[in-house]
């Protein structure tokens with residue numbers, strides 16, 4: 300029989316499982332002067348890297364010295380396959396080139412009306428008490444489905460949402476070491492995961508096949524994936540289209556939903572901020588906000604940025620070194636993990652004035668750190684989030700529309716963070732809704 304692992308052999312794994320945000324905060328506090336801290340998660344050694352200039356080295360200047368074979372990305376690829384979030388090298392480059400034009404700022408402008416219409420449909424169904432987190436999750440899934448794939452998600456939202464949620468929670472358990480990787484497919488939980496993946500496959504293939512049957516035109520992302528041809532004029536294999544569809548559905552809705560949930564929760568706790576937001580949207584008059592209003596919705600944007608500063612949806616990401624890389628005072632060795640955490644960097648006292656204070660006005664002051672990687676909720680470098688402009692458009696319009704139509708009041712105070720694959724809220728953020 301194998302001896303139980305000693306605390307030393309486990310490194311900081313237990314703490315990372317029990318209270319990851321507390322662990323990251325403590326490491327940053329203890330090592331603030333050097334900008335990175337050694338970390339060991341079971342057999343994986345590496346560093347938590349949080350000084351902006353070192354984050355930039357990892358994501359931009361030295362990005363070619365790192366790969367994405369982290370436990371999280373390897374586990375995610377079990378249900379996302381080889382889409383642009385999890386793939387690397389030539390495959391990633393080719394597919395990013397196909398997908399990216401669908402997210403071009405100019406093209407996105409035409410999506411604003413759909414986003415607001417779907418928001419109105421959701422608002423019409425809100426009762427006097429809602430779980431903000433659940434509502435935002437449903438709404439952002441509907442937006443991604445309709446805008447990117449041209450499909451009304453009603454027919455599959457519940458099944459897809461359930462299967463995606465199951466696959467993601469399972470991935471978290473594998474990454475946290477709660478499920479031994481060997482048991483993944485054979486245990487009861489493993490079989491339930493396999494069932495969730497089969498459901499995702501069926502729904503994605505149905506979506507693809509229905510579009511194919513209608514003809515391949517359409518300038519949304521699904522149309523682009525189906526129209527793409529390789530050098531020999533061959534279309535992308537059906538499985539590869541499935542992987543991109545699943546990647547965008549997954550990467551594109553929970554992140555934005557969490558940004559909106561945290562924004563709504565902070566607004567509900569800060570009536571004076573809510574008043575200013577309402578004044579900004581009321582200046583639009585009775586009409587609904589649209590893409591063209593984005594430049595005027597500066598305060599709404601500040602609220603969103605401030606919510607993502609304190610509660611970045613992607614609270615951590617990582618890379619594995621392929622070769623020795625000098626990062627500040629250390630040399631990262633091949634095979635070592637580099638953990639990056641917007642949660643940590645966005646709260647560094649050396650970078651931010653009164654960092655724990657929710658203060659949207661800091662974005663209007665010169666105090667905002669000049670370094671581009673002091674605030675990096677969307678990552679950076681060539682692998683920066685492809686959906687950044689989409690997310691800003693969607694979240695700004697939804698936040699503005701919600702403020703225009705209803706008042707939100709928290710029923711349980713500011714929720715506790717739930718650090719899963721993305722930074723959710725514990726509980727569902729029960730909120731009282733009053734129509735304006």
Ligand code: HEM
Nearest residue numbers: 384550551554555558612613616676677678682684686690
């Ligand atoms: C507030 C909302 C969002 C946040 C905070 C966010 C955050 C991020 C971050 C941090 C990364 C980089 C991860 C890394 O470097 O390891 C990323 C990548 C990505 N995001 Fe987002 N994202 C959001 C919304 C979206 C949306 C709306 C979509 C699509 C509809 C999307 C699709 C993707 C994809 C496909 C990648 C991989 C890009 C690549 O590697 O080429 N995201 N996102």
